[in-house]
Amino acid sequence: MKRIAGILLVSVLSLGILAGCGGAKQSAGKAEQVTLKVGASVTPHAEILKSIQEAAAAEGIKLEIVEFTDYVQPNIALAEGDLDANYFQHLPYLTNFAEERKLDLVSVGPVHLEPLGFYSSKLSSIDQLADGATVSIPDDPTNAGRALKLLADQGLITLKEGVGVKATPNDIVDNPKKLDIEMLQAEYLPRSLEDVDAAVINTNYYLDAAKNLGVKANVLARESAEDNPFANIVAVRKGDENRPEIQKLMSLLRSEAVAKFINETYDGAVIPAF
Template sequence: MKKWLTVLTLSLLVLALAACGAKNGNNAGGAAAENAASNAGAGASEPITLKVGASPVPHAEILNHIKDALAKEGVSLEVVEFTDYVQPNVQLYEKKLDANFFQHVPYLDEFNKERGYDLVSVGTVHVEPIGAYSDSLKSKDELKDGATIAIPNDATNGGRALKLLADNGLITLKDGAGISATVKDIATNPKNLKFKELEAATLPRVLNQVDLAIINTNYALDAKLNPTKDALFIEGKESPYANIVAARPDNKDSEGIQKLIKVLNSDEVKKFIEDNYAGAIVPAF
């Protein structure tokens, strides 16, 4: 009897140990599976989507060109085109956009001041020299007394246009007239030039109605005008009006925005600008 009790006891002990081992093994396997799943989750990052407002030419063209490069960086880029200079900033401020790409810092500063906004530049991309165009004239020397000149009606581009005219000897401006100069700041006007202040986007369409129009390069290109060939005179490469990517203070340092400006400032984009715009647009980085 004692012998059978001993055998039974040993058998029960073996079974107990086996069960314990199986339990520990299952626990270890479960933990390993959980760790593997956890590690896999930790390694995966959420895709970033950026919605960026831009003028059709050249800004949207440049942005569309970098979509694949951004996709490799984990950023899905959506480009929203605007044909005016107001809504891209309004919609950025209202968080309908993540960023915009269409303006220079003087314009942004003036817009912020007028609207009470706090939009910021996160980096420069290129310069678009503003130029003078005409359907009827071959040179500025052909401008007659009382000729009509159309200029942008927004503060900074209007002042920029007047400075271009002053730099080319057609008018002079009062001392201290800066980037926000208006026609009221004209000191001398030897040819008695008349000025029409119009929305920048409409200027190419009024070329046949005026003697001369001062047109931003993006709108000139959109109207199939070649700034290096068709402009009677144009800003030099030293222009301080570099076009920027703008964002809000709450997202300017975000991963998506920083990746966007990094790709826009790449050698590949510089080459794209130089190859496709033949000097009408100059890289600013």
């Protein structure tokens, strides 16, 4: 009986050891899953990221999405190490922001393009824009230049030759309709529609306002997508470009599944850029 009891005791101990190894393996398995904290604008960036969360988990990445409503904090948070990456901006904006603030942030590639829209809640066509009409545009340097170029492409103003998307209001050489051009922070432009005749609005802010604030407006014109350098990118701290989890994130974001999601969700207001 003592011999049988001893065998049973050894068996129980063995099972305990095996169970302990199994638990350690499971814990190790959990430890192998990497948390990737990505800052994003609410629409469409966070929505696109949410569409790949399940696929990311299958790749061993817990994708944590931190939503922002402005164009400043996502880069500050990334530079300070509070984020692993962000996804909300185009390369010219990142380059300008990083140079001004002396931040080591770089792009790891484009995902989608949001052509700027010229919107109005009062008018249905550009022809209805009266002399002296008030038009609001973004106040940050890169998007202000894009907005002015869009107005110039529609024949509403003339800019100094060669300034292109680097234009400022000081570069307007002809304004035949004497438009009153007001510059506002990009996030406030959708709300300005009630107070102006028309506004050039970043697509993400318009989509978010339409979805959450019930803003409705007609698209009078849209920025051309052809040879457009303003595709929205994923940014990281310099040196993190080749982290395996960042590369996996980019593969997922630049997949056929994401292209399909973008095309089916945003009806041309957002365009895949890969």
